[in-house]
Amino acid sequence: MPNYFLFYLALSFFLAHEIDAVRCKEWRIFPLLELINEQLARTIFILAHVPLFFFLSIQLSCITENESFMWYMDIFFVVHMLMHIGYLKHKNNKFKDWLSWLAIGGAGIFACLDLVCR
Structure with a gap:
């Protein structure tokens, strides 16, 4: 059975980011x-x-039948992190503190590691 540790760690950081996204009013x-x-x-x-x-x-409830979904999500987490880097100077960007970047970066970095370790 494959090791899903890095994927679920990336997912956990991403979900933490989504909570933070409401605080930071990401829709702006x-x-x-x-x-x-x-x-x-x-x-x-x-x-x-x-x-x-x-x-x-x-998708995650049937992951053994759809492991490619994890690969796509890893790619998304990395692209998502890169998009946040691209929007750093946006006038309405409130993702400035260490906690926001721990969540954003954690998702992207652990997704990268998961992709490399596959």
Whole structure:
């Protein structure tokens, strides 16, 4: 049986980041959401995570049959980290402290390690 330790560590950091994303009002740096009313943008941002987390849960419940999903998620975690690096200078970016970057970087770095160790 493959070792899933690095993947689940990356996933855990990513989920911690998603909690932090609400605190940092991440919707303010999304190209379309930054243009609309704050309350509506927050609502869309939070509710959009319901089907995403549902899909993630379904995929992870049958991971032995769909291990390629983990590979795709690792790629996503790395791209996500790179996008946050790209948005560092965005005027509405609030991901500035060590805790935010521990979550973002933890997801990306452990995903990279998982990809290398496969």
